[in-house]
Amino acid sequence: MIEYRSVSKTFPGGNAAVADFDLVIPSRSTTVFVGSSGCGKTTLLRMVNRMVEPTGGQVLIDDVDVASRNPVELRRSIGYVMQASGLLPHRTVLDNVGTVLRLQGVSRAETRSRSFEVLETVGLDTALADRYPHQLSGGQQQRVGVARALVTDPNILLMDEPFGAVDPIVRDELQAELLRLQRELDKTIVFVTHDIDEAFLLGDQVVILAKGGERAQVGAPADILASPANDFVRSFVGLDKGGRELHVEERDGVRVVVDGQGRATGVLKG
Numbered sequence: 001m002i003e004y005r006s007v008s009k010t011f012p013g014g015n016a017a018v019a020d021f022d023l024v025i026p027s028r029s030t031t032v033f034v035g036s037s038g039c040g041k042t043t044l045l046r047m048v049n050r051m052v053e054p055t056g057g058q059v060l061i062d063d064v065d066v067a068s069r070n071p072v073e074l075r076r077s078i079g080y081v082m083q084a085s086g087l088l089p090h091r092t093v094l095d096n097v098g099t100v101l102r103l104q105g106v107s108r109a110e111t112r113s114r115s116f117e118v119l120e121t122v123g124l125d126t127a128l129a130d131r132y133p134h135q136l137s138g139g140q141q142q143r144v145g146v147a148r149a150l151v152t153d154p155n156i157l158l159m160d161e162p163f164g165a166v167d168p169i170v171r172d173e174l175q176a177e178l179l180r181l182q183r184e185l186d187k188t189i190v191f192v193t194h195d196i197d198e199a200f201l202l203g204d205q206v207v208i209l210a211k212g213g214e215r216a217q218v219g220a221p222a223d224i225l226a227s228p229a230n231d232f233v234r235s236f237v238g239l240d241k242g243g244r245e246l247h248v249e250e251r252d253g254v255r256v257v258v259d260g261q262g263r264a265t266g267v268l269k270g
């Protein structure tokens with residue numbers, strides 16, 4: 001469990017990115033921070049592995065304040081995936097994936113076999129292991145980024161807009177892959193996005209943020225849709241434009257689900 005207790009962050013120069021933020025992130029599920037640009041998502045995410053230090057309050061992992069942990073060890077114990085995969089350009093895929101294990105003193109042979117294993121886990125063709133990052137597509141690079149984050153088998157995986165820079169089709173694939181991985185691996189995932197559809201697809205718990213890291217609403221996607229807390233949330237999730245208002249039309253005895261723009265989106269079963 002990750003817990004934010006009255007957390008604040010004011011950057012030098014007086015920019016209050018987050019003020020008095022409280023949240024519990026349950027283990028073995030996915031929590032998504034979603035909000036528009038500059039609302040504090042990345043700041044909140046990076047407090048978990050001490051890439052950002054709060055100016056007030058505490059962040060706890062399993063009841064231990066992260067401020068009491070050695071920052072380097074803490075960072076190595078938590079998987080981190082960012083938007084621009086952050087791969088080392090002059091190292092092969094295999095070396096990129098295995099770097100942290102080597103830093104932890106794991107033998108070369110063990111690192112190699114563990115790296116191959118984790119490349120398979122994320123669905124990357126192991127024939128690509130000897131390539132360099134620039135010889136991969138954007139989607140493949142992101143898979144390597146996820147493999148690298150998983151190689152130490154961390155309990156926690158932080159993901160900062162990991163699928164933001166790939167095209168919509170690859171993005172759909174990577175999202176589906178993450179859902180599969182989560183069912184298999186059972187990690188505590190904290191995911192940042194500005195895309196509400198991505199948040200609703202991936203999140204067990206969705207945290208809608210307003211400016212200054214303010215919690216606009218926290219809940220399961222269905223609960224947020226059923227009872228949005230206020231007009232900001234209603235508008236953010238698209239309930240105000242009718243886009244999520246589905247209705248059923250009958251065609252040849254089949255109940256077809258139609259959205260607010262009159263587009264058929266599915267078939268109602270049961």
Ligand SMILES: Nc1ncnc2c1ncn2[C@@H]1O[C@H](COP(=O)(O)OP(=O)(O)OP(=O)(O)O)[C@@H](O)[C@H]1O
Nearest residue numbers: 011012015017036037038039040041042043044194
């Ligand atoms: N190192 C920094 N120094 C000063 N201000 C910063 C720093 N990092 C972030 N901020 C400010 O803090 C606020 C929150 O930034 P943050 O990156 O957490 O937002 P975000 O929601 O992740 O945005 P985006 O979706 O654009 O990445 C912004 O106003 C930003 O300009």
